[in-house]
Amino acid sequence: MSLAPETFDELREIAARYPQARSGLLPMLHLVQSVEGRVTPEGIQACADVLGLTPAEVSGVATFYTMYKRHPVGKHHVGVCTNTLCAVMGGDEIFACLREKLEVGNDETTADGSITLEHIECNAACDYAPVVMVNWEFFDNQTPESALQLVEDLREGREVVASRGARITSWREAERVLAGFEDGLVDEGPASGEASQAGLRLAKDNDWKAPEA
Template identity: 40%
Template sequence: MASLTESSRERVERIAARYPERRSALLPALYVAQEQDGYVTDEAIEDIAGILGISPAEVKGVASFYTMYYNRPVGRYVFQVCGTLSCALCGAEEVIRFLERKLGVRAGQTTPDGKFMFEVVECLGACGSAPVMLFGDRYYENLTLDQLDRLIDELRSRPAEEPQRAPQLTGVEARD
Protein backbone atom coordinates (compact mmCIF):
# COMPACT_ATOMS: atom_id res chain seq x y z
CA MET A 1 0.00 0.00 0.00
CA ALA A 2 1.13 3.52 -0.72
CA SER A 3 1.53 6.68 1.23
CA LEU A 4 0.65 9.96 -0.40
CA THR A 5 3.14 11.01 -3.05
CA GLU A 6 4.82 14.38 -2.69
CA SER A 7 2.51 15.77 -5.37
CA SER A 8 -0.59 14.48 -3.54
CA ARG A 9 0.69 15.86 -0.23
CA GLU A 10 1.15 19.26 -1.84
CA ARG A 11 -2.39 19.13 -3.25
CA VAL A 12 -3.83 18.28 0.17
CA GLU A 13 -1.82 21.12 1.75
CA ARG A 14 -3.12 23.60 -0.87
CA ILE A 15 -6.69 22.41 -0.32
CA ALA A 16 -6.37 22.58 3.48
CA ALA A 17 -5.02 26.14 3.26
CA ARG A 18 -8.37 27.27 1.81
CA TYR A 19 -10.29 26.34 4.96
CA PRO A 20 -10.36 28.18 8.31
CA GLU A 21 -10.23 24.75 10.00
CA ARG A 22 -7.85 22.28 8.30
CA ARG A 23 -10.08 19.34 9.25
CA SER A 24 -12.72 20.74 6.88
CA ALA A 25 -10.52 19.62 3.98
CA LEU A 26 -11.01 15.95 4.86
CA LEU A 27 -13.40 15.00 2.05
CA PRO A 28 -11.33 16.54 -0.75
CA ALA A 29 -8.16 15.11 0.83
CA LEU A 30 -9.68 11.63 0.69
CA TYR A 31 -10.56 12.27 -2.94
CA VAL A 32 -6.90 13.13 -3.68
CA ALA A 33 -5.76 9.90 -2.01
CA GLN A 34 -8.27 7.82 -3.94
CA GLU A 35 -7.35 9.54 -7.19
CA GLN A 36 -3.71 8.60 -6.57
CA ASP A 37 -4.17 4.87 -5.88
CA GLY A 38 -7.72 4.05 -6.93
CA TYR A 39 -8.71 3.61 -3.29
CA VAL A 40 -7.84 5.10 0.11
CA THR A 41 -4.94 3.15 1.61
CA ASP A 42 -4.25 2.86 5.34
CA GLU A 43 -1.00 4.75 4.78
CA ALA A 44 -2.86 7.57 3.04
CA ILE A 45 -5.23 7.74 6.02
CA GLU A 46 -2.23 8.20 8.32
CA ASP A 47 -0.76 10.87 6.03
CA ILE A 48 -4.04 12.78 5.76
CA ALA A 49 -4.51 12.67 9.53
CA GLY A 50 -1.04 14.15 10.01
CA ILE A 51 -1.53 16.89 7.43
CA LEU A 52 -4.96 17.90 8.75
CA GLY A 53 -4.12 17.52 12.45
CA ILE A 54 -6.83 14.96 13.23
CA SER A 55 -6.75 11.34 14.34
CA PRO A 56 -6.40 8.47 11.88
CA ALA A 57 -9.56 7.00 13.44
CA GLU A 58 -11.51 10.11 12.44
CA VAL A 59 -10.18 9.94 8.88
CA LYS A 60 -10.99 6.21 8.68
CA GLY A 61 -14.48 6.83 10.09
CA VAL A 62 -15.28 9.41 7.43
CA ALA A 63 -13.71 7.35 4.63
CA SER A 64 -15.74 4.29 5.62
CA PHE A 65 -18.99 6.24 6.03
CA TYR A 66 -19.16 7.58 2.48
CA THR A 67 -19.75 5.09 -0.33
CA MET A 68 -17.72 7.18 -2.78
CA TYR A 69 -14.47 6.19 -1.07
CA TYR A 70 -13.08 2.69 -1.43
CA ASN A 71 -10.93 0.93 1.16
CA ARG A 72 -9.80 -1.83 -1.19
CA PRO A 73 -8.59 -2.01 -4.77
CA VAL A 74 -11.42 -1.70 -7.28
CA GLY A 75 -11.56 -1.69 -11.04
CA ARG A 76 -9.92 1.14 -12.95
CA TYR A 77 -13.40 2.06 -14.18
CA VAL A 78 -16.23 1.95 -11.64
CA PHE A 79 -19.86 2.23 -12.67
CA GLN A 80 -22.46 3.07 -10.02
CA VAL A 81 -25.95 2.07 -11.11
CA CYS A 82 -28.93 3.44 -9.20
CA GLY A 83 -31.07 0.56 -8.00
CA THR A 84 -33.86 2.41 -6.21
CA LEU A 85 -37.50 2.45 -7.22
CA SER A 86 -37.61 5.05 -10.01
CA CYS A 87 -34.61 3.57 -11.76
CA ALA A 88 -35.79 0.00 -11.17
CA LEU A 89 -39.13 0.81 -12.79
CA CYS A 90 -37.37 2.44 -15.75
CA GLY A 91 -34.88 -0.31 -16.57
CA ALA A 92 -32.13 -0.44 -13.95
CA GLU A 93 -32.57 -4.21 -13.57
CA GLU A 94 -31.89 -4.62 -17.29
CA VAL A 95 -28.81 -2.40 -16.97
CA ILE A 96 -27.55 -4.54 -14.08
CA ARG A 97 -28.13 -7.80 -15.98
CA PHE A 98 -26.42 -6.31 -19.05
CA LEU A 99 -23.37 -5.34 -16.98
CA GLU A 100 -23.20 -8.81 -15.45
CA ARG A 101 -23.22 -10.39 -18.92
CA LYS A 102 -20.92 -7.88 -20.61
CA LEU A 103 -18.33 -7.75 -17.82
CA GLY A 104 -18.69 -11.32 -16.55
CA VAL A 105 -18.92 -10.26 -12.90
CA ARG A 106 -21.64 -9.55 -10.38
CA ALA A 107 -22.22 -6.22 -8.63
CA GLY A 108 -19.35 -5.37 -6.28
CA GLN A 109 -16.85 -7.58 -8.10
CA THR A 110 -13.91 -6.48 -10.23
CA THR A 111 -13.19 -8.03 -13.61
CA PRO A 112 -10.16 -10.38 -13.67
CA ASP A 113 -8.18 -7.85 -15.74
CA GLY A 114 -8.77 -5.21 -13.03
CA LYS A 115 -10.34 -2.84 -15.51
CA PHE A 116 -14.03 -2.70 -14.46
CA MET A 117 -16.23 -2.87 -11.42
CA PHE A 118 -19.87 -1.98 -11.05
CA GLU A 119 -22.02 -1.57 -8.01
CA VAL A 120 -25.67 -0.98 -7.33
CA VAL A 121 -26.13 2.13 -5.20
CA GLU A 122 -28.93 4.03 -3.56
CA CYS A 123 -30.53 7.03 -5.20
CA LEU A 124 -28.25 9.16 -7.36
CA GLY A 125 -30.72 12.05 -7.25
CA ALA A 126 -31.85 12.06 -10.86
CA CYS A 127 -35.13 10.16 -10.57
CA GLY A 128 -36.76 12.15 -13.36
CA SER A 129 -34.30 10.79 -15.91
CA ALA A 130 -34.04 7.15 -14.86
CA PRO A 131 -32.28 4.83 -15.27
CA VAL A 132 -29.18 6.62 -14.06
CA MET A 133 -25.55 5.60 -13.77
CA LEU A 134 -22.62 7.52 -12.34
CA PHE A 135 -19.20 6.97 -13.86
CA GLY A 136 -16.39 9.11 -12.53
CA ASP A 137 -17.77 12.63 -12.35
CA ARG A 138 -20.39 12.15 -15.04
CA TYR A 139 -24.04 11.16 -14.80
CA TYR A 140 -25.51 9.03 -17.57
CA GLU A 141 -29.23 9.75 -17.50
CA ASN A 142 -31.95 7.94 -19.48
CA LEU A 143 -29.25 5.32 -19.93
CA THR A 144 -29.75 2.81 -22.72
CA LEU A 145 -28.06 -0.55 -23.13
CA ASP A 146 -26.66 0.64 -26.46
CA GLN A 147 -24.99 3.65 -24.77
CA LEU A 148 -23.59 1.40 -22.07
CA ASP A 149 -22.32 -1.11 -24.62
CA ARG A 150 -20.50 1.65 -26.55
CA LEU A 151 -19.07 3.10 -23.34
CA ILE A 152 -17.62 -0.23 -22.22
CA ASP A 153 -16.20 -0.95 -25.67
CA GLU A 154 -14.55 2.47 -25.75
CA LEU A 155 -13.07 2.00 -22.28
CA ARG A 156 -11.79 -1.48 -23.16
CA SER A 157 -9.95 -0.04 -26.16
CA ARG A 158 -8.11 2.62 -24.13
CA PRO A 159 -4.43 2.14 -23.34
CA ALA A 160 -3.77 1.53 -19.64
CA GLU A 161 -1.99 4.85 -19.19
CA GLU A 162 -4.84 6.95 -20.59
CA PRO A 163 -6.75 9.08 -18.03
CA GLN A 164 -9.86 7.60 -16.42
CA ARG A 165 -12.21 10.40 -17.48
CA ALA A 166 -15.64 9.37 -18.63
CA PRO A 167 -16.21 9.61 -22.38
CA GLN A 168 -18.76 12.09 -23.63
CA LEU A 169 -21.90 10.33 -24.88
CA THR A 170 -24.71 12.76 -24.24
CA GLY A 171 -23.48 16.12 -25.52
CA VAL A 172 -23.18 17.61 -22.02
CA GLU A 173 -19.60 18.14 -20.92
CA ALA A 174 -18.64 17.29 -17.33
CA ARG A 175 -17.60 20.17 -15.10
CA ASP A 176 -14.16 20.14 -13.50
Protein backbone atom coordinates in the same frame (compact mmCIF):
# COMPACT_ATOMS: atom_id res chain seq x y z
CA MET B 1 5.01 3.48 0.35
CA SER B 2 4.43 6.91 1.75
CA LEU B 3 2.80 9.45 -0.52
CA ALA B 4 4.91 11.81 -2.66
CA PRO B 5 5.87 15.22 -1.23
CA GLU B 6 3.77 16.92 -3.95
CA THR B 7 0.71 15.05 -2.71
CA PHE B 8 1.38 16.22 0.84
CA ASP B 9 1.60 19.77 -0.51
CA GLU B 10 -1.77 19.39 -2.19
CA LEU B 11 -3.31 17.88 0.94
CA ARG B 12 -2.14 20.92 2.91
CA GLU B 13 -3.46 23.19 0.16
CA ILE B 14 -6.92 21.63 0.52
CA ALA B 15 -6.89 21.96 4.32
CA ALA B 16 -5.91 25.64 3.98
CA ARG B 17 -9.16 26.44 2.12
CA TYR B 18 -11.11 26.18 5.36
CA PRO B 19 -11.27 28.18 8.62
CA GLN B 20 -10.61 24.86 10.38
CA ALA B 21 -8.30 22.43 8.61
CA ARG B 22 -10.30 19.30 9.40
CA SER B 23 -13.06 20.52 7.08
CA GLY B 24 -10.72 19.55 4.26
CA LEU B 25 -10.86 15.87 5.12
CA LEU B 26 -13.50 14.83 2.56
CA PRO B 27 -11.78 16.47 -0.42
CA MET B 28 -8.43 15.23 0.94
CA LEU B 29 -9.73 11.66 0.82
CA HIS B 30 -10.89 12.28 -2.76
CA LEU B 31 -7.32 13.34 -3.56
CA VAL B 32 -5.95 10.21 -1.89
CA GLN B 33 -8.20 8.13 -4.14
CA SER B 34 -7.02 9.98 -7.24
CA VAL B 35 -3.38 9.28 -6.36
CA GLU B 36 -3.69 5.80 -4.86
CA GLY B 37 -6.68 4.36 -6.70
CA ARG B 38 -8.41 3.76 -3.36
CA VAL B 39 -8.18 4.89 0.26
CA THR B 40 -4.94 3.21 1.34
CA PRO B 41 -3.49 2.98 4.86
CA GLU B 42 -0.73 5.33 3.64
CA GLY B 43 -3.35 7.82 2.45
CA ILE B 44 -5.14 7.65 5.78
CA GLN B 45 -1.84 8.23 7.58
CA ALA B 46 -1.06 11.21 5.35
CA CYS B 47 -4.45 12.84 6.08
CA ALA B 48 -3.96 12.16 9.78
CA ASP B 49 -0.47 13.71 9.71
CA VAL B 50 -1.64 16.83 7.90
CA LEU B 51 -4.66 17.35 10.17
CA GLY B 52 -3.17 16.24 13.49
CA LEU B 53 -5.68 13.39 13.81
CA THR B 54 -5.19 9.71 14.54
CA PRO B 55 -5.45 7.23 11.66
CA ALA B 56 -8.44 5.74 13.50
CA GLU B 57 -10.24 9.09 13.36
CA VAL B 58 -9.59 9.39 9.62
CA SER B 59 -10.64 5.77 9.01
CA GLY B 60 -13.84 6.40 10.93
CA VAL B 61 -14.71 9.11 8.43
CA ALA B 62 -13.52 7.26 5.34
CA THR B 63 -15.63 4.20 6.11
CA PHE B 64 -18.81 6.26 6.53
CA TYR B 65 -19.05 7.46 2.93
CA THR B 66 -19.97 5.23 -0.01
CA MET B 67 -17.69 6.95 -2.53
CA TYR B 68 -14.55 6.03 -0.63
CA LYS B 69 -13.27 2.61 -1.63
CA ARG B 70 -10.90 0.42 0.32
CA HIS B 71 -10.27 -2.00 -2.52
CA PRO B 72 -8.73 -0.95 -5.84
CA VAL B 73 -11.17 0.65 -8.27
CA GLY B 74 -10.87 -0.02 -12.00
CA LYS B 75 -9.89 2.58 -14.55
CA HIS B 76 -13.57 3.44 -14.84
CA HIS B 77 -16.35 3.34 -12.27
CA VAL B 78 -19.72 2.41 -13.76
CA GLY B 79 -22.71 3.09 -11.53
CA VAL B 80 -26.20 1.90 -12.44
CA CYS B 81 -29.05 3.59 -10.61
CA THR B 82 -31.32 0.95 -9.12
CA ASN B 83 -33.28 3.17 -6.80
CA THR B 84 -37.02 2.69 -7.34
CA LEU B 85 -37.74 4.93 -10.31
CA CYS B 86 -34.70 3.96 -12.39
CA ALA B 87 -35.11 0.31 -11.36
CA VAL B 88 -38.68 0.25 -12.59
CA MET B 89 -37.77 2.04 -15.81
CA GLY B 90 -35.18 -0.63 -16.57
CA GLY B 91 -32.21 -0.02 -14.27
CA ASP B 92 -32.57 -3.51 -12.76
CA GLU B 93 -32.34 -5.10 -16.19
CA ILE B 94 -29.36 -2.93 -17.17
CA PHE B 95 -27.52 -3.81 -13.98
CA ALA B 96 -28.19 -7.53 -14.51
CA CYS B 97 -26.92 -7.33 -18.12
CA LEU B 98 -23.72 -5.56 -17.08
CA ARG B 99 -23.06 -8.01 -14.27
CA GLU B 100 -23.35 -10.90 -16.67
CA LYS B 101 -21.30 -9.26 -19.40
CA LEU B 102 -18.51 -8.06 -17.07
CA GLU B 103 -18.65 -11.21 -14.90
CA VAL B 104 -18.57 -9.23 -11.66
CA GLY B 105 -20.83 -8.71 -8.68
CA ASN B 106 -21.78 -5.43 -7.08
CA ASP B 107 -18.84 -3.16 -6.21
CA GLU B 108 -16.38 -5.54 -7.91
CA THR B 109 -13.77 -4.91 -10.57
CA THR B 110 -13.27 -6.78 -13.83
CA ALA B 111 -10.27 -9.11 -14.08
CA ASP B 112 -8.54 -6.73 -16.52
CA GLY B 113 -8.93 -3.83 -14.06
CA SER B 114 -10.88 -1.75 -16.56
CA ILE B 115 -14.25 -1.40 -14.85
CA THR B 116 -15.70 -1.39 -11.36
CA LEU B 117 -19.45 -1.98 -11.42
CA GLU B 118 -21.74 -0.73 -8.67
CA HIS B 119 -25.45 -0.22 -8.25
CA ILE B 120 -25.96 3.29 -7.00
CA GLU B 121 -28.70 5.27 -5.30
CA CYS B 122 -30.70 8.09 -6.85
CA ASN B 123 -28.31 10.40 -8.69
CA ALA B 124 -30.71 13.31 -9.24
CA ALA B 125 -31.42 12.71 -12.93
CA CYS B 126 -34.80 10.95 -12.64
CA ASP B 127 -36.19 12.73 -15.70
CA TYR B 128 -33.54 10.86 -17.73
CA ALA B 129 -34.27 7.38 -16.28
CA PRO B 130 -32.78 4.86 -16.49
CA VAL B 131 -29.47 6.50 -15.62
CA VAL B 132 -25.94 5.13 -15.72
CA MET B 133 -22.96 7.07 -14.35
CA VAL B 134 -19.41 6.65 -15.60
CA ASN B 135 -16.87 8.23 -13.26
CA TRP B 136 -19.83 10.29 -11.97
CA GLU B 137 -20.74 11.67 -15.42
CA PHE B 138 -24.34 11.32 -16.65
CA PHE B 139 -25.37 8.77 -19.27
CA ASP B 140 -29.07 9.40 -19.76
CA ASN B 141 -31.95 7.25 -20.97
CA GLN B 142 -29.98 4.04 -21.11
CA THR B 143 -31.09 0.66 -22.41
CA PRO B 144 -29.38 -2.72 -21.92
CA GLU B 145 -28.00 -2.38 -25.45
CA SER B 146 -26.62 1.14 -24.98
CA ALA B 147 -25.11 0.23 -21.62
CA LEU B 148 -23.41 -2.86 -23.05
CA GLN B 149 -22.01 -0.74 -25.89
CA LEU B 150 -20.86 1.83 -23.34
CA VAL B 151 -18.82 -0.62 -21.28
CA GLU B 152 -17.39 -2.19 -24.41
CA ASP B 153 -16.24 1.22 -25.65
CA LEU B 154 -14.70 1.96 -22.26
CA ARG B 155 -12.83 -1.35 -22.22
CA GLU B 156 -11.58 -0.85 -25.77
CA GLY B 157 -10.33 2.64 -24.90
CA ARG B 158 -12.59 4.36 -27.45
CA GLU B 159 -13.58 7.96 -26.85
CA VAL B 160 -16.76 8.13 -24.80
CA VAL B 161 -18.66 11.37 -24.18
CA ALA B 162 -21.23 11.86 -21.42
CA SER B 163 -24.84 12.76 -22.31
CA ARG B 164 -24.57 15.93 -20.24
CA GLY B 165 -20.91 16.35 -19.46
CA ALA B 166 -17.42 15.96 -20.81
CA ARG B 167 -15.51 13.21 -22.57
CA ILE B 168 -14.68 10.44 -20.16
CA THR B 169 -11.22 10.50 -18.60
CA SER B 170 -10.82 8.07 -15.70
CA TRP B 171 -12.17 7.54 -12.21
CA ARG B 172 -8.90 8.78 -10.73
CA GLU B 173 -8.96 11.99 -12.74
CA ALA B 174 -12.58 12.53 -11.70
CA GLU B 175 -11.60 12.11 -8.05
CA ARG B 176 -9.02 14.85 -8.47
CA VAL B 177 -11.74 17.28 -9.57
CA LEU B 178 -13.80 16.32 -6.52
CA ALA B 179 -10.76 17.23 -4.43
CA GLY B 180 -11.13 20.73 -5.83
CA PHE B 181 -8.59 20.77 -8.66
CA GLU B 182 -10.06 21.86 -12.00
CA ASP B 183 -9.31 19.74 -15.07
CA GLY B 184 -10.15 22.20 -17.85
CA LEU B 185 -13.15 20.23 -19.17
CA VAL B 186 -15.83 22.56 -17.80
CA ASP B 187 -16.81 23.94 -21.22
CA GLU B 188 -17.50 20.54 -22.75
CA GLY B 189 -21.09 19.32 -23.04
CA PRO B 190 -24.36 21.25 -23.13
CA ALA B 191 -25.89 23.61 -20.57
CA SER B 192 -28.73 21.18 -20.13
CA GLY B 193 -30.43 18.19 -21.69
CA GLU B 194 -33.77 17.93 -23.41
CA ALA B 195 -35.79 16.96 -20.34
CA SER B 196 -34.31 19.83 -18.32
CA GLN B 197 -35.76 22.19 -20.93
CA ALA B 198 -39.19 20.53 -21.24
CA GLY B 199 -41.08 23.25 -19.36
CA LEU B 200 -39.01 26.03 -20.86
CA ARG B 201 -39.86 24.90 -24.42
CA LEU B 202 -43.57 24.73 -23.64
CA ALA B 203 -43.46 28.18 -22.09
CA LYS B 204 -41.80 29.59 -25.23
CA ASP B 205 -44.31 27.89 -27.54
CA ASN B 206 -47.24 29.28 -25.56
CA ASP B 207 -45.66 32.63 -24.73
CA TRP B 208 -45.98 31.91 -21.01
CA LYS B 209 -43.83 34.08 -18.76
CA ALA B 210 -43.39 35.14 -15.19
CA PRO B 211 -45.11 38.53 -14.82
CA GLU B 212 -43.09 41.72 -15.27
CA ALA B 213 -41.78 43.27 -12.09
